[in-house]
Amino acid sequence: MGSGLRLYVCVGWLVGAASGCTTERSRPEPRESAPYADVHLADVPHVQQQPRFGGEAAATMALLALDHDTDQDHVFDRTGVDPLEARGASADELARALGDMGFEVGETTTRLGPGGAGAQLAALHADLERGVPSVVELAAETGGAGGRRFVLVVGYEAATDRVRFHDPARPDGADHAMARRDFLTRWPHTTDDGPPSVTRIRLAPGPAPLVVSPPSATPTQADYAQHIIALEPRLEAGMTVLLRPPFVIIGDAERSRVEETARSVVWLAANDYEKHYFHTPPPITEVWIFRSGETYAYHTQRLTGRPAPTAFGFYDPAAHALYANLAAGSGTLLHELVHPYMRASIPDCPPWYNEGMGSLFESAGVRNGRLAGGLNWRLNGLKRAIRNNRLGPLTDLLARGPTRFHGLDHAESYAAARYLVFYLQEHALLDPFHRSFLLHHSRDPSGRRTLERTLGESLERFERHWRNWILQLDQQPVFLTFRDPELVRGQRWRF
Numbered sequence: 001m002g003s004g005l006r007l008y009v010c011v012g013w014l015v016g017a018a019s020g021c022t023t024e025r026s027r028p029e030p031r032e033s034a035p036y037a038d039v040h041l042a043d044v045p046h047v048q049q050q051p052r053f054g055g056e057a058a059a060t061m062a063l064l065a066l067d068h069d070t071d072q073d074h075v076f077d078r079t080g081v082d083p084l085e086a087r088g089a090s091a092d093e094l095a096r097a098l099g100d101m102g103f104e105v106g107e108t109t110t111r112l113g114p115g116g117a118g119a120q121l122a123a124l125h126a127d128l129e130r131g132v133p134s135v136v137e138l139a140a141e142t143g144g145a146g147g148r149r150f151v152l153v154v155g156y157e158a159a160t161d162r163v164r165f166h167d168p169a170r171p172d173g174a175d176h177a178m179a180r181r182d183f184l185t186r187w188p189h190t191t192d193d194g195p196p197s198v199t200r201i202r203l204a205p206g207p208a209p210l211v212v213s214p215p216s217a218t219p220t221q222a223d224y225a226q227h228i229i230a231l232e233p234r235l236e237a238g239m240t241v242l243l244r245p246p247f248v249i250i251g252d253a254e255r256s257r258v259e260e261t262a263r264s265v266v267w268l269a270a271n272d273y274e275k276h277y278f279h280t281p282p283p284i285t286e287v288w289i290f291r292s293g294e295t296y297a298y299h300t301q302r303l304t305g306r307p308a309p310t311a312f313g314f315y316d317p318a319a320h321a322l323y324a325n326l327a328a329g330s331g332t333l334l335h336e337l338v339h340p341y342m343r344a345s346i347p348d349c350p351p352w353y354n355e356g357m358g359s360l361f362e363s364a365g366v367r368n369g370r371l372a373g374g375l376n377w378r379l380n381g382l383k384r385a386i387r388n389n390r391l392g393p394l395t396d397l398l399a400r401g402p403t404r405f406h407g408l409d410h411a412e413s414y415a416a417a418r419y420l421v422f423y424l425q426e427h428a429l430l431d432p433f434h435r436s437f438l439l440h441h442s443r444d445p446s447g448r449r450t451l452e453r454t455l456g457e458s459l460e461r462f463e464r465h466w467r468n469w470i471l472q473l474d475q476q477p478v479f480l481t482f483r484d485p486e487l488v489r490g491q492r493w494r495f
Contacts, residue, residue, distance in 0.1 A: 039128045040155035041065070046166045046174035047072065051229050052088040053222070054150035055201075057168035058135045059098055061152050062203040065133075068212040073222035083225035084243055086232065091137060091150075091199045098201060102210040106202040111195050117184045120198050121163075125156055127202055135201040136165075139186040148189065151176075219246065219284050227284050234303060244270060246282050246340070252299065253291035253326065261289055265330045269337045269361070272371040277357075277434055282340035286321040289333065296325035315339040331362035334371075346441050351405035352397050353437070353447055356417030360425065373422055379473060382415035386467050391416060394463045398446045419470055429454050 044065040049057035049072065056072035056079075063070050078097035079089040089097065095108040110120060124134050137148045154175070155164035163183040167173030178186075188196040227248055228241060235241070235250070240258040242249040244267055251258030266287060274281075288303070290296035293311060300308040300323050308314065313324035313332035320340070324333040338358040342349050363376030385391040390412065397405075397416050405413045424430040433454040437447050444450050448459060455462050 035158055035161060036122070036125045036156050037129065038156065038158045039125065040164065041128065041131065041133055044133060044152065044154050044166065047168055048171050048173065049088075049168035050222075050226055052086070053226075054168050055089050055091065055094040055135060056222075058150045058152040058166070059094065059201075059203065061166055061168070062133050062135075063210070063212060066205065066210070068210065069214045070212045071215045073216065073220045074213050076222035076225065077220050081221075081225070083221050083228055084241060086225060086228045088225075091135075091201065094135070094150075095201045098203065101212060102206045102208050104202060104204045104206045106200070106204075108201055109197050109199050111197045112188060117188050117196075117198055120187075120200065121180070121184060124153060124200060127204065128153070128155060130204075132202055132204040134203065136187060137189070137199040138183070139189070141186075156180075218281065223284060224248065231286070236299075245284075247285050247287045249287045249289065251289045251291070252295050253289070257291070257326075258289065261326060261330065261333075265333050266337065269334050269371065273338065273341050276370060276431065278341040278345050280341075280345045282344040283320050285340045286319075287333075287337075288321065288323045289326055290324070292327045293325055296323065296327070299323075317343055331364075331376075334364055335359055335362040337361075345438060348445060349441070350398065350446050351400060351402050352413070352417040352420070355405070355414055356421035359414055359418040360421045373418075373425060375473060376418075378411075378415040378418055379470075381411055382419055383471055385412045385415070386471060391467075394420065394459050394466070395448070398448050398451070398459070420466070423466055423469065424454070 044061050047057045047061050047064070053072050053076060056075040059075050060070060060072045063075075075094075075097065076089060078100060079093045080097070081087065081089050081093060091108050095105045099105045113119065115122075124136075127134060134153050135150055136153055137150055139148055149167075149169055151165040151167050153163060153165045156162070157164060157177060160177070161180045162177040163180055164175055164177050167176050170176075187198050189199070190196050224243060224245065228243075231241070231248065231250070236252070238252065240251050240253075240255045242251075242258065242262050244262065247266060247270065249258070249262050249266055251261065253261075288299065290299055296311075296313075297308060303321075303323075304316065304319070308323065311325060312328045313322065313336050315322040315336045317339070322333075322336040322339070324330075324336060326333075335358040338361060339354065342354050342357065346353075359378065360373035361371060362373075364371050364373050366372070382391070390409075392409075392412075394416070397413065397420075400413065405417075407413075421430065424433055433451060436454060437444070437450045440450055441447065452459055452462075
C-alpha cells in the first residue's frame with residue numbers, strides 16, 4: 001500500500017521457532033482452516049469517529065497512513081450523503097466515494113460461496129500482506145448496541161489466531177484483536193433475498209495519485225450532518241428540519257408552512273444579505289420558527305432555559321441560534337437574520353448599526369431586484385420624540401454601547417437607528433457606507449467618521465436636515481413581495 005506503511009510478516013510454519021514467531025504446533029486448537037502468517041500494518045493511525053461516521057473514520061485512517069492531510073469530514077463530503085439524513089455513509093456509498101478518490105476498492109459486498117467467510121478472510125489477509133488494509137462491517141458485540149459497525153482491519157496475530165483492527169467507535173480503539181472464529185461469525189450478514197454476504201472495502205491505491213482534500217476551514221456538509229445529529233435530542237415530534245447553509249431551520253408548523261417560510265423569508269433574506277452586504281459567512285446557525293405565540297414561549301423556555309425576552313423573536317449569539325414567532329409576522333425573522341451576518345463581519349458592531357440594519361428589513365419588500373426597507377410602525381414614535389424634544393442627538397446614539405442602547409429609551413434608540421439607516425438607503429448611501437465601514441470599523445468603532453465621510457458633512461449639521469426629513473415622511477403601508485425570482489433563485493436548498 002505504498003511506501004508509507006511498514007509491513008511485518010512472519011511465516012511461522014516455514015521458518016519455525018528460530019524466527020521469533022510462534023509455530024503452528026503452539027497455536028490454540030481447534031483450527032477452522034490453515035493459519036495465516038503474522039502481519040501488521042504498523043503505520044496506520046487510529047481515528048475516533050464522529051457520531052455515525054464509522055466508515056468515514058476508518059477510511060481516514062488509511063488516508064493518513066498514506067500521508068494525506070485530510071479528515072473524516074472530507075470523506076463524508078465525497079459520499080454525497082444529504083446532511084439532513086443525519087447519518088454516515090453506507091458501505092456502497094463509501095466505496096463509491098473512495099473509488100472516486102482513486103482507490104481500487106474491489107467488490108464491496110460478496111455473497112458467501114462454499115468456502116464461507118474463511119475464503120474471504122484469506123483474500124483479506126493476502127491484501128494485508130501487500131500492505132492493503134480493508135474496511136469491513138461487523139455485527140455489534142454481544143451485549144453491546146445493536147446494528148453493525150465499520151472497523152479497519154490492519155493485521156493478524158498467528159500466535160493467538162486473532163484478527164487485529166482499529167475500531168473508530170472507541171477512543172481506545174487502536175489495535176483491538178478478535179479471535180478469528182468470532183470474526184468469522186460477526187462478519188457475515190444475511191439478507192432476505194439470498195445467502196449470507198460479507199462487506200469489505202479494499203483500500204489499495206490505484207495507479208493515479210489519490211484525489212484528496214485537506215481539512216476545510218469553513219463548515220462542510222459533514223459539519224451540517226453532525227449538527228443535525230446533535231440536534232435530534234432537542235427536537236419534538238412533528239418538527240421539520242431544513243437546511244440552507246449557514247442556517248439549519250427548524251419549525252413546529254406543518255411541513256408545507258415551514259418550507260414556505262424558509263423559501264420566502266430565510267432564503268430570500270440570506271441570498272440578498274450575502275449578495276449585497278456580507279461576504280463573511282456566519283457559523284452554522286439554528287433558525288427556530290414557531291407557529292404561535294404559545295409554542296414560541298414554550299419552546300424558547302425549553303431550549304434556552306429562560307423566558308423569551310420579547311414576544312416576537314430574538315437572536316442568541318452565544319448559542320448561534322435565533323427564534324421567531326411566526327404568528328407575529330415574518331418581519332422579526334428578516335430582522336434577526338441580519339445579526340449573525342453582522343456578527344461574522346463586524347464582531348464589535350455598534351448597536352445603532354447592528355439594530356438599525358436589522359430593523360430596516362423588518363418591514364421590507366422587493367424593489368429593483370433587491371430587498372428594501374419601507375416605512376413602518378416605528379416612524380410615528382420617532383416623530384413624536386422629535387416634536388416633544390425627547391430624542392437625543394445622533395452623536396449620542398452612535399456612541400451608545402449595548403447597555404445604554406437597550407435601556408429605558410430603547411424604543412427611541414431603535415427608531416432613530418432604523419430611520420438613520422433608512423435615510424442612507426433612500427439616498428443611495430447605504431451601500432457605500434456599508435462597504436467603507438467593513439473596511440474601517442477597527443479604526444472607527446462607532447462608525448461616526450465613516451458616516452460623516454459618506455454624508456459629506458458633520459453629523460451635527462446633517463442631523464438638522466435629517467430630523468426635518470423624518471417629519472415630512474408620510475406613513476404608508478408596506479406590501480411584502482417575497483417571490484421575486486431573482487432573489488429566490490438558488491440551488492442550495494434541501495427539503
